[in-house]
Amino acid sequence: xxxxxxxxxxxxxxxxxxxxxxxxxxxxxxxxxxxxxxxxxxxxxxxxxxxxxxxxxxxxxxxxxxxxxxxxxxxxxxxxxxxxxxxxxxxxxxxxxxxxxxxxxxxxxxxxxxxxxxxxxxxxxxxxxxxxxxxxxxxxxxxxxxxxxxxxxxxxxxxxxxxxxxxxxxxxxxxxxxxxxxxxxxxxxxxxxxxxxxxxxxxxxxxxxxxxxxxxxxxxxxxxxxxxxxxxxxxxxxxxxxxxxxxxxxxxxxxxxxxxxxxxxxxxxxxxxxxxxxxxxxxxxxxxxxxxxxxxxxxxxxxxxxxxxxxxxxxxxxxxxxxxxxxxxxxxxxxxxxxxxxxxxxxxxxxxxxxxxxxxxxxxxxxxxxxxxxxxxxxxxxxxxxx
Ligand code: SAH
Ligand code: SF4
Numbered sequence: 004x005x006x007x008x009x010x011x012x013x014x015x016x017x018x019x020x021x022x023x024x025x026x027x028x029x030x031x032x033x034x035x036x037x038x039x040x041x042x043x044x045x046x047x048x049x050x051x052x053x054x055x056x057x058x059x060x061x062x063x064x065x066x067x068x069x070x071x072x073x074x075x076x077x078x079x080x081x082x083x084x085x086x087x088x089x090x091x092x093x094x095x096x097x098x099x100x101x102x103x104x105x106x107x108x109x110x111x112x113x114x115x116x117x118x119x120x121x122x123x124x125x126x127x128x129x130x131x132x133x134x135x136x137x138x139x140x141x142x143x144x145x146x147x148x149x150x151x152x153x154x155x156x157x158x159x160x161x162x163x164x165x166x167x168x169x170x171x172x173x174x175x176x177x178x179x180x181x182x183x184x185x186x187x188x189x190x191x192x193x194x195x196x197x198x199x200x201x202x203x204x205x206x207x208x209x210x211x212x213x214x215x216x217x218x219x220x221x222x223x224x225x226x227x228x229x230x231x232x233x234x235x236x237x238x239x240x241x242x243x244x245x246x247x248x249x250x251x252x253x254x255x256x257x258x259x260x261x262x263x264x265x266x267x268x269x270x271x272x273x274x275x276x277x278x279x280x281x282x283x284x285x286x287x288x289x290x291x292x293x294x295x296x297x298x299x300x301x302x303x304x305x306x307x308x309x310x311x312x313x314x315x316x317x318x319x320x321x322x323x324x325x326x327x328x329x330x331x332x333x334x335x336x337x338x339x340x341x342x343x344x345x346x347x348x349x350x351x352x353x354x355x356x357x358x359x360x361x362x363x364x365x366x367x368x369x370x371x372x373x374x375x376x377x378x379x380x381x382x383x384x385x386x387x388x389x390x
Pocket of ligand 2: 115116117118119122123124125126191192193194227248368
């Protein structure tokens with residue numbers, strides 16, 4: 004049985020508390036302590052009796068934590084965290100400050116099993132799923148490091164580690180005016196819908212009004228196109244925004260770039276999105292990584308418009324970000340602009356995404372957490388590994 008209190012929803016804590024012969028409302032104190040007050044040690048939870056705290060500890064309950072192993076900041080304001088998990092595995096998260104928003108891009112797996120040809124995370128070996136606690140901890144650990152950073156800046160302005168973030172213009176939500184992450188994107192290492200239960204559990208925890216209370220419309224989950232999971236997601240009561248990484252308008256090309264397409268080809272994916280929209284009335288964002296002369300012609304743009312006809316959507320165009328050993332290069336500014344113009348002329352709301360964090364390898368598709376890329380198996384393109 005899982006004994007990590009950080010991994011549990013309020014309802015699960017209530018069942019545990021009642022099972023231990025205690026009053027149900029005490030679960031609320033526990034949940035608030037862990038998720039609203041950044042509580043890390045049970046002994047510090049003095050609103051619970053000493054006897055109850057001892058009982059929890061005796062039963063093996065604990066509050067997990069992840070370690071900040073490294074933090075790099077980019078002159079553009081973004082920062083990349085390298086976190087070490089309890090078993091020594093490593094993941095990365097990226098902090099993206101933008102006017103009054105502070106967005107964290109979180110990981111959901113160590114590595115990624117999907118093997119997309121243009122993505123650094125897809126080139127390293129998939130190691131394991133993250134727990135919900137490890138996902139929410141990325142938020143708490145990033146916030147805690149910002150607080151530590153700010154107080155060290157107050158004391159000694161020349162400090163040279165940690166993200167040099169200008170937080171004075173951020174919406175500060177707590178009485179002690181500590182910086183809070185306002186938006187979350189599940190776009191770090193891993194495929195969220197291959198770790199569906201832990202991802203949804205982390206969202207329920209982070210969105211809960213007694214915890215961090217991050218608005219559900221401030222959370223976006225991005226999938227490479229696990230069609231059955233999109234249908235399941237449509238039925239969730241607590242449902243964040245949905246983004247879908249497309250990057251090709253036709254099956255043959257998408258099969259090559261994103262091996263998930265061989266399992267769930269475009270007609271199946273588009274049908275799932277249609278079903279999702281019939282159920283929820285929500286529009287989706289399609290992400291399209293622009294790779295020089297591979298998927299970036301005007302004809303590709305025309306095919307894309309045709310493919311998505313009848314859906315409610317917008318498109319984010321992302322210039323392909325480079326990494327060592329990648330066979331692709333990003334499209335030129337001109338080609339990106341021509342692609343965007345074609346979409347806009349067809350009436351599609353299109354954004355060219357700002358490539359923050361490139362200098363510290365923190366931009367989309369560059370996260371590798373220091374793991375070595377696996378060698379491609381002989382006779383394959385090295386992209387065929389997925390669940
Ligand atoms: N696995 C999920 C979420 C993480 S990837 C998914 O694929 O949707 C986040 C985004 O980065 C995806 O839209 C993906 O297409 C994009 N991406 C991957 N590699 C990239 C690269 N090298 N340059 C630019 N974007 C990339
Ligand atoms: Fe995994 Fe997303 Fe990278 Fe594909 S693009 S390998 S699904 S992280």
